[in-house]
Amino acid sequence: MSDYIVRATAAKNQIRAYAATTRDLVEQARMIHHTSPVATAALGRLLTAGSMMGCMMKNEKDLLTLQIKCDGPIQGLLVTADANANVKGYVYNPDVDLPPKAKGKLDVGKAVGSGILRVIKDLGLKEPYVGQTELVSGEIAEDLTYYFATSEQVPSSVALGVLVDTDYTVRRAGGFILQIMPSFDESMIIPLEKKISEIIGITSLLDADMSPEMIIEQILGGFGVEILDKIPTKYHCSCTKERVEKAIISIGRKDIQEMIDESEPIEVNCHFCNSNYKFDIVDLHRLTAEK
Numbered sequence: 001m002s003d004y005i006v007r008a009t010a011a012k013n014q015i016r017a018y019a020a021t022t023r024d025l026v027e028q029a030r031m032i033h034h035t036s037p038v039a040t041a042a043l044g045r046l047l048t049a050g051s052m053m054g055c056m057m058k059n060e061k062d063l064l065t066l067q068i069k070c071d072g073p074i075q076g077l078l079v080t081a082d083a084n085a086n087v088k089g090y091v092y093n094p095d096v097d098l099p100p101k102a103k104g105k106l107d108v109g110k111a112v113g114s115g116i117l118r119v120i121k122d123l124g125l126k127e128p129y130v131g132q133t134e135l136v137s138g139e140i141a142e143d144l145t146y147y148f149a150t151s152e153q154v155p156s157s158v159a160l161g162v163l164v165d166t167d168y169t170v171r172r173a174g175g176f177i178l179q180i181m182p183s184f185d186e187s188m189i190i191p192l193e194k195k196i197s198e199i200i201g202i203t204s205l206l207d208a209d210m211s212p213e214m215i216i217e218q219i220l221g222g223f224g225v226e227i228l229d230k231i232p233t234k235y236h237c238s239c240t241k242e243r244v245e246k247a248i249i250s251i252g253r254k255d256i257q258e259m260i261d262e263s264e265p266i267e268v269n270c271h272f273c274n275s276n277y278k279f280d281i282v283d284l285h286r287l288t289a290e291k
Contacts (some may be wrong), residue, residue, distance in 0.1 A: 013179050020052050042077060070112045079220065119147060158176075161201070
């Protein structure tokens, strides 16, 4: 099954819901960054959240960035997504290794530790929107739930899961985001909370081969679910040599000339896809002329 997101409503548009299966894109990220199991789980959760939150943006050119700065051994994470659910990201320390918690669960919370979650939305305005909250657990789903409630004033329930197999490959990945709209009938809060509390765990649902549609039905089946659309999502980096050249040109003629004077080719690495772009002295002379 290829990765996709389902967008739905329930309770006569009083509940907004997203559910995603993201195994392929998380596995691609693991292979690109050579992440340890706990780093795979942390990055996979944030990539899954980014893909769903990207779908929440309205305009084609809108961009979302999720940034975690933390004091745990993973050191930090960065994910970006666009409105078409193209997502990419990396962890600062992909080699972090910690003993598992009870029942063999990966200890993402300890890997992340304390810190700050920053959500940046570039909506084509003069300045991007920046929302920031403290991490409440380091488990990422709880941190995003807290962010939605405090920074965007949208009561939400976020569940994110990555199941790493014994050979370190990704077996399952996905999650859901449920959000209550301002018109929500308060008499439905208790039954909704009961339904959410009965969920055995998002990784268990995914490992039972449940699709995003089935997951939404499992949670909101008694609230009149309406599936709105199905959105493909994938790991995608838009870097090219031409873009890297523009970045080099932007640093200025003086700095480029210093590189030329050192008579050494330079290599630029993309953090998102791990691609390397090499520029020899001839390339640098050309870029100086273009500058």
